[in-house]
Amino acid sequence: MRPSKISGFVALLAVVAAWELVARAGLVNPLLFPAMSKILASFLALLASGEIPAQIARSMERAAAGYFLAATVCIPLGVAMGLSERVYRALEVVVETLRPVPPPVVIPVAMLFLGIGDGMKIFVIFFSCAWPILLNTIDGVRNIDGLLVDTARTFGLARGRTILKVVLPAAAPQIMTGLRISLSITLILVVISEMIGSTDGIGYFILNAQRRLKVDQMYAGMIALALLGYILNQAFLFVSKRLLRGR
Amino acid sequence: MPLLEVDALCKSYDGSAGAATLAIENISFNVERGEFVALVGPSGCGKTTLLMCIAGLAAPSGGRVAVKSQLVDRPPPDLVLVFQEYNRSLFAWRSVLGNVLFGLEAKGRGGKAADERARRLIGLVGLEGFERHYPWQLSGGMQQRVAIARALAYEPEVLLMDEPFGSVDAMTRLELEDALLAIWKELGTTILLVTHDIEEAIYLSDRVHVLARRPSRVVETVAIPLPRPRHQVTTRAEPSFMELRNRIYRRIADAG
Ligand SMILES: Nc1ncnc2c1ncn2[C@@H]1O[C@H](COP(=O)(O)OP(=O)(O)O)[C@@H](O)[C@H]1O
Ligand SMILES: [Mg+2]
Numbered sequence: 001m002r003p004s005k006i007s008g009f010v011a012l013l014a015v016v017a018a019w020e021l022v023a024r025a026g027l028v029n030p031l032l033f034p035a036m037s038k039i040l041a042s043f044l045a046l047l048a049s050g051e052i053p054a055q056i057a058r059s060m061e062r063a064a065a066g067y068f069l070a071a072t073v074c075i076p077l078g079v080a081m082g083l084s085e086r087v088y089r090a091l092e093v094v095v096e097t098l099r100p101v102p103p104p105v106v107i108p109v110a111m112l113f114l115g116i117g118d119g120m121k122i123f124v125i126f127f128s129c130a131w132p133i134l135l136n137t138i139d140g141v142r143n144i145d146g147l148l149v150d151t152a153r154t155f156g157l158a159r160g161r162t163i164l165k166v167v168l169p170a171a172a173p174q175i176m177t178g179l180r181i182s183l184s185i186t187l188i189l190v191v192i193s194e195m196i197g198s199t200d201g202i203g204y205f206i207l208n209a210q211r212r213l214k215v216d217q218m219y220a221g222m223i224a225l226a227l228l229g230y231i232l233n234q235a236f237l238f239v240s241k242r243l244l245r246g247r
Numbered sequence: 248m249p250l251l252e253v254d255a256l257c258k259s260y261d262g263s264a265g266a267a268t269l270a271i272e273n274i275s276f277n278v279e280r281g282e283f284v285a286l287v288g289p290s291g292c293g294k295t296t297l298l299m300c301i302a303g304l305a306a307p308s309g310g311r312v313a314v315k316s317q318l319v320d321r322p323p324p325d326l327v328l329v330f331q332e333y334n335r336s337l338f339a340w341r342s343v344l345g346n347v348l349f350g351l352e353a354k355g356r357g358g359k360a361a362d363e364r365a366r367r368l369i370g371l372v373g374l375e376g377f378e379r380h381y382p383w384q385l386s387g388g389m390q391q392r393v394a395i396a397r398a399l400a401y402e403p404e405v406l407l408m409d410e411p412f413g414s415v416d417a418m419t420r421l422e423l424e425d426a427l428l429a430i431w432k433e434l435g436t437t438i439l440l441v442t443h444d445i446e447e448a449i450y451l452s453d454r455v456h457v458l459a460r461r462p463s464r465v466v467e468t469v470a471i472p473l474p475r476p477r478h479q480v481t482t483r484a485e486p487s488f489m490e491l492r493n494r495i496y497r498r499i500a501d502a503g
Contacts, residue, residue: 147335150304153322155353155401165352169340247340 034216043220052224059201063190066125074130078137103128107196116197128189129182136178140171169247176240183236187229249277250437257309258296270296272462278439285448286441288458294441295331298407302328327401331409333394337382343393344378350401368396371426388415399430408440421479449491459502466502
């Protein structure tokens, strides 16, 4: 481990220790602020019972559906908009009007049309993930050195193959940036949408624990979510490194 | 019928303030099949622009370019341009081998034969052992050689080269000149090479077109009757070599 990582780990331990001390000293109402040892015990119990894994699995199903849908739609669309001034002009107004809408605002509308089922959540995640992927792809494609495309043309590469062999790999780092930003947005939106209308998922679990005053479980759910975010980000970095190397 | 015809070519760029830059005013010349022709001229006289028009990557403002009697309005097949800005034309995500294989892949050639051909050309330009390196790990001169190897591996019928040895050191340059001549002879490629090195132009080519600026045009075409195969020491030491050199030099100086 790098020294900076070790010191970060130490800092985390310090926070946990401070939490434990404050809780045990009875400085805060223990009903709202249980000792960290109690929270961790609850977390491990929920992990062992399969409760947390099941809830996270439900959330991940929705997150993955919305996220991959956004990538599947927005990468090709972004390439088209980045390459063609005409396509860009045709869609610019739509993009610029919809993009500033804060994603949670879409939830009531989505509930109206799609109810509170998975469709609503997937749509909300799709809507919020779409912009970073789309805008980064457009930008990445537009900023490609024109000489690379000229090189492909002088070697007689047809347009479709030029996109696959030159445009996409050249824009890949920025497309990856968009995908990474959207990954963290996905997590936020799946939790919010589950808190607003759902009967399962990690977002629902946290809110429900709070309502039933199972405060230790509420915190346990938050820990699970933090760990999930960390693991997803690491997994993304791992995959993106390999993808970028093998372009 | 000449393989390559440039007829009254004119090219202007739209300026930002509405004022257009006239990069080429009126250039005409031909290149015969299998010929090695060099273009020399002061910088800014439109040599790069000319090659971009011939390669079908820039649209002329007037006149016409034809390759094998076909009007060039898109990149012609079997014609490859080695860009002056070689470093910007390399694919950063591909290794040296990957870059050299690019042209072969574009042609639909893959597998062991393509791999062997690419490796042979990497060796020919003196980059053996660097196959797995990436462009950013190489010096400018080495990058330039990757771009040359990539074009040669493609085996184009017509090869356009824009100051291809500008960044390589003097010794390597001589070796590359001879390597290019060897390939030219082996494959019967037609080569049009831009250089600012008059001696290089004479040493390599059958004919040298001398370009001048304002208006940019061919002011003189000098036939190079030096015998082949040429030799870096003896050819360059011949009295006629010196005469040709002086004549072209004077012509460029006069034309300004
Ligand atoms: N893309 C461009 N836009 C505007 N002017 C250009 C462009 N490319 C070249 N020029 C101008 O055209 C002239 C010829 O340039 P170039 O063809 O690069 O000459 P050379 O290769 O002989 O040095 C120069 O005056 C240059 O400034
Ligand atoms: Mg030039």
